[in-house]
Amino acid sequence: DSGVTQTPKHLITATGQRVTLRCSPRSGDLSVYWYQQSLDQGLQFLIQYYNGEERAKGNILERFSAQQFPDLHSELNLSSLELGDSALYFCASSVGPDSYNEQFFGPGTRLTVL
Amino acid sequence: QKEVEQDPGPLSVPEGAIVSLNCTYSNSAFQYFMWYRQYSRKGPELLMYTYSSGNKEDGRFTAQVDKSSKYISLFIRDSQPSDSATYLCAMSVNAGKSTFGDGTTLTVKP
Numbered sequence: 650d651s652g653v654t655q656t657p658k659h660l661i662t663a664t665g666q667r668v669t670l671r672c673s674p675r676s677g678d679l680s681v682y683w684y685q686q687s688l689d690q691g692l693q694f695l696i697q698y699y700n701g702e703e704r705a706k707g708n709i710l711e712r713f714s715a716q717q718f719p720d721l722h723s724e725l726n727l728s729s730l731e732l733g734d735s736a737l738y739f740c741a742s743s744v745g746p747d748s749y750n751e752q753f754f755g756p757g758t759r760l761t762v763l
Numbered sequence: 764q765k766e767v768e769q770d771p772g773p774l775s776v777p778e779g780a781i782v783s784l785n786c787t788y789s790n791s792a793f794q795y796f797m798w799y800r801q802y803s804r805k806g807p808e809l810l811m812y813t814y815s816s817g818n819k820e821d822g823r824f825t826a827q828v829d830k831s832s833k834y835i836s837l838f839i840r841d842s843q844p845s846d847s848a849t850y851l852c853a854m855s856v857n858a859g860k861s862t863f864g865d866g867t868t869l870t871v872k873p
Contacts, residue, residue, distance in 0.1 A: 651806065691865035692807070692851060705860045739806050747857060754806030 653755035674742030687736035769864030786852035
């Protein structure tokens, strides 16, 4: 158990809908990262927050947004969902702001868009 | 062309074999090199982390980085069935973004 929690574990929804994925980092970790893992794209970095501020941005679609709250938990919002958004979404956390700081991954949220 | 290319596998080896997992990359600015292990239905976990060129050893695992060739490797000695997993290489310039390879699935047969 990495200490990172993600909810929900599974999510099934329809195209055009909006969903929110939630992540609680390990105690003491200030950085939260979001990743998407699909069969054809591998693990793709989406976005990072450090202590409430956006730190780095990857290949995140405009339909997707994230935030980190004062209690350091984070939410990833996915809107106008498409079939291709079906994937595993991982959250990771680390103590420091840099991506080479050891990242601890959560168990993931499996999103299925029908 | 992807920034990070990983030998796709899958790899199947007998228990006790030496395993070599490899990645190449195109971005010469990468300075930090990581290997993650991902068991089925789990999140990745960091195995090894190396800064710049050189070797790093941790038990049965050795990570090698050759920046001149833009090539990194992970060696697993005396492989065990519990090593069966997908191995992901990852690289970073500095803060924030890590770029991952697509992963190599390894099966170690008893």
